Amino acid sequence: MREADWLRRAAELFGARHPGVPVGVGDDCALLEPHGPMLISTDTVVDGVHFDHRLIDWSDIGWRALAVALSDLAACGADPTRPIAALLALQLPDEFPDDELMNFARGLGECARAHGCVIAGGDTVSTPGPFAATITVVGYTDRAVLRSAARVGDLVAVTGPLGEAAAGLHALQHPPAPANAADAIRAYRRPVALLAIGAKLAKAATAMIDISDGLVGDLDQLCRASGVGARLELEKLPLTAATRELLSRDRLDPLLTAATFGDDYQLLCCLHPTSLDWLCAEAPGLTVIGVITAGDHTVALRGGREVEFARRGYEHGRPPKEKT
């Protein structure tokens, strides 16, 4: 497929324009009409590192690539009632099949529509390496919630069940998948960026981060940025019954897996105890799992005893570690 054909076909799949994006795909730059202080984030997924195209469909890979980027906007409190835009930089291997490319674009377009996001532009280059996509997302907020403002005594809460993506991936890796794995597999294939909940939490949370690389590792990052520690009670982690069953069946410890695997894209927020009732009313799934302390990293307790982790989460960059 020539670049011009790809752009035309992708534009059809990516869908409508938006008044906040007066100039979209096809020029040297896109033009955005700002709607307040702007959040911007960029995320790369690489075939064989962040996903395995033998396990999920290319439309799911397209969905995930965008959802993962949008989750960073959610974690900073982007306002979903204002424009959200994305740029797609693609690296295509030689001989990459046209139909898989269009599947990728279709899934990405579905994710964009599901989250009210406009694809505003991008870049496509060839590579001798694996398929890779870097997605840059832009959103707006009047109150950006950062990782760096957690205070000692804050409660630590998460927005929903953990470990579900781990259970889903494990079911895909070890077929046939049991009947109760459908929700977990969907959670892995098509994660949802929690923009609406993030915007509600942003009204009162002191600090927030999305759980992409694993709860303990991500909370460590928040601790480092805020100059604090955290104490988690693993028994309080919210897990669905299916997640417990699926992970136990495969001889994985459900709580340890939920604490370190990541890919759930739930939000972790810190909040002053006096905000709890109000926030729980705004975000009904909110579950308190710990507290911010005067330490410098995350201490996880189980049955009152500290847990030692072989692996606290997925560390990007180097040394490289394959996730799947």
Add this chain to the structure above:
Amino acid sequence: MREADWLRRAAELFGARHPGVPVGVGDDCALLEPHGPMLISTDTVVDGVHFDHRLIDWSDIGWRALAVALSDLAACGADPTRPIAALLALQLPDEFPDDELMNFARGLGECARAHGCVIAGGDTVSTPGPFAATITVVGYTDRAVLRSAARVGDLVAVTGPLGEAAAGLHALQHPPAPANAADAIRAYRRPVALLAIGAKLAKAATAMIDISDGLVGDLDQLCRASGVGARLELEKLPLTAATRELLSRDRLDPLLTAATFGDDYQLLCCLHPTSLDWLCAEAPGLTVIGVITAGDHTVALRGGREVEFARRGYEHGRPPKEKT
């Protein structure tokens, strides 16, 4: 190097913060304070496709990666007196040497300072493929100049000499480089994004594009976007004496090379003839090389005869073509 160490060392090389970027490297998102309608663009460079690390230093590769992205802002008329920010998404091969990574960051930081650009964030992932960098840039303008608004009868002009990067790359590929190749090699290693000139041209140009992929191919793109054609007179292309000598010495046709090679990052603009005197006073190097016609692509004349090109420029995407 661990991600945290890389972020800390890179932040030192990338330099100071800026009031237009209240939150930079290190959070889920960067936070930008918009300064008017916003231009945004993303560009990927891949080792072995867009550059050859055996020919130029990693600091030059860092410089070029950012300059290429900033050139898109220049082509749309970004205002260099307002904040300009960039996000860096890196894909690092296993075993990529730390000192080369820091060289890349140093060159990128030098380019950022030279262009008044703040590095506001990014992402670093590992890859089994080649080194790649996707850079997203953001700037502001009150009058975005697009590719799509050229009119029949407009003059076609370029901001400065063409073919210099081609001559520089060729000299690097065929050592030893002659003494008169220094400027051309520098033009290839460290191109400059013409932000100040682009902003001046934006006051009167009807359409603009940067010459990244080759004059004829890029002008074809502008023609397609505007629904017009163009007629170039190749003898009018501005080439330095050194570029002519270097390309001739290597049995390359200087005019054809300058018309198709790209990588010079000069700007091509279209303008109503009545704007010419005013624009030439604003941008002294501006050279008229042709005119917009009622056709649908670029026709290049030499000695009054139409030139047939085997290759009109570098086409990104597919089918892949290695440039170097």
